Amino acid sequence: MPAAPSPHSIIEEAWRLVKKHGSLSQASRASNIPRTTLQFRYRRALEMGYEPVVSDPRALTSMYGAKPQDKIEGIIAPEIPSEDEDLDLVMDRLAEAKRRRKSADESREWMRFTVEGDGPFGLVFVGDPHGDDCDIDQLRQDVELIKATPRMWAVGLGDYINQWNKKLFHKYASQTINERDAFRIAQWLFQQQIWMLIILGNHDGQRWHGNGSPLRFMQHSAPVDLQDWQAKFEVSCGANAWRVWAAHDFPGNSIWNALHGPSRRAQLTGAMADLFICGDHHVFGLAQTQHEHTGKPYWVARAKGYKPLDDFALEKGYGQQTMGHSIAAIFDVDGSMTCFSNLDKAASYLEWLRGQYEKKATTPKDIKRRKRTR
Numbered sequence: 001m002p003a004a005p006s007p008h009s010i011i012e013e014a015w016r017l018v019k020k021h022g023s024l025s026q027a028s029r030a031s032n033i034p035r036t037t038l039q040f041r042y043r044r045a046l047e048m049g050y051e052p053v054v055s056d057p058r059a060l061t062s063m064y065g066a067k068p069q070d071k072i073e074g075i076i077a078p079e080i081p082s083e084d085e086d087l088d089l090v091m092d093r094l095a096e097a098k099r100r101r102k103s104a105d106e107s108r109e110w111m112r113f114t115v116e117g118d119g120p121f122g123l124v125f126v127g128d129p130h131g132d133d134c135d136i137d138q139l140r141q142d143v144e145l146i147k148a149t150p151r152m153w154a155v156g157l158g159d160y161i162n163q164w165n166k167k168l169f170h171k172y173a174s175q176t177i178n179e180r181d182a183f184r185i186a187q188w189l190f191q192q193q194i195w196m197l198i199i200l201g202n203h204d205g206q207r208w209h210g211n212g213s214p215l216r217f218m219q220h221s222a223p224v225d226l227q228d229w230q231a232k233f234e235v236s237c238g239a240n241a242w243r244v245w246a247a248h249d250f251p252g253n254s255i256w257n258a259l260h261g262p263s264r265r266a267q268l269t270g271a272m273a274d275l276f277i278c279g280d281h282h283v284f285g286l287a288q289t290q291h292e293h294t295g296k297p298y299w300v301a302r303a304k305g306y307k308p309l310d311d312f313a314l315e316k317g318y319g320q321q322t323m324g325h326s327i328a329a330i331f332d333v334d335g336s337m338t339c340f341s342n343l344d345k346a347a348s349y350l351e352w353l354r355g356q357y358e359k360k361a362t363t364p365k366d367i368k369r370r371k372r373t374r
Contacts, residue, residue, distance in 0.1 A: 127303030158201025284324025
């Protein structure tokens with residue numbers, strides 16, 4: 001069995017590698033020795049009297065920039081390999097993570113969804129469900145209505161369950177539903193075949209839970225990953241396209257105006273979307289207006305959600321609204337959009353529009369036109 005190399009030969013070999021390749025990094029790559037280990041051995045070589053062969057000041061310092069300990073005369077210390085990842089690899093990993101983040105952020109800038117087929121369609125912007133502390137009958141009724149209405153899909157605005165953080169975890173004690181059943185309700189909701197897009201809020205997103213929220217890892221029926229806090233997207237059908245800026249909430253609050261946040265965002269951006277919509281405050285508001293400088297018409301909306309009055313609302317003297325749990329937007333073939341705070345009326349209007357569209361599509365004039373274009 002060959003003898004193990006002596007500490008002196010290991011140190012000398014490290015010095016020769018650095019001398020041959022001209023730098024610690026190059027020597028590390030060529031020898032597959034971690035850079036921090038090679039740096040340690042090279043410093044020991046210098047302490048033993050070997051001539052410096054690189055000018056990199058990092059080779060003469062520790063990983064935190066401090067000078068190495070002076071050699072204690074008469075003592076040969078053991079060599080302890082570093083447990084740290086090579087610093088160049090750490091920086092390479094950081095750079096790659098930043099590139100991935102930039103690419104993902106750019107792909108989210110006005111995500112494009114295409115509605116297949118022809119004719120009017122609808123999107124329901126589902127207000128905060130808070131499924132473990134909500135009007136569950138209303139929520140189930142609205143989910144079933146969306147499922148039963150042809151060419152109608154949903155966009156979630158966040159806060160699907162309470163998912164209390166550590167500071168508020170004690171609130172589970174006053175709920176009818178425990179934490180386990182809350183996640184089961186969230187899973188049921190996510191698996192409904194209605195979602196075009198799901199946005200996370202403060203109760204279930206990064207603001208309270210970082211990237212560790214269990215909802216991020218639940219199976220869902222949306223065609224894209226869950227979006228944190230907001231989503232800017234374009235939805236097109238045929239020759240028409242509409243822009244929607246949906247968020248759990250927009251900056252800016254007013255106790256007198258439920259639409260202050262989305263209205264402010266619309267004004268500051270020159271109404272770059274056709275609809276600005278959010279949830280979060282458990283009140284509803286809906287309005288159509290026109291930007292005073294660009295002349296662009298747009299809608300602003302806030303969905304109330306499904307959580308009834310809680311202790312906080314009662315303490316502050318807030319009233320209870322009975323409409324606007326979710327907001328529906330109906331998109332017509334003429335490029336127009338009409339919003340509703342009542343889902344039953346929205347579904348009826350969509351059904352009527354589709355009937356009108358199909359009636360026009362079967363007129364003799366249209367049939368002749370279709371034959372000419374074949």
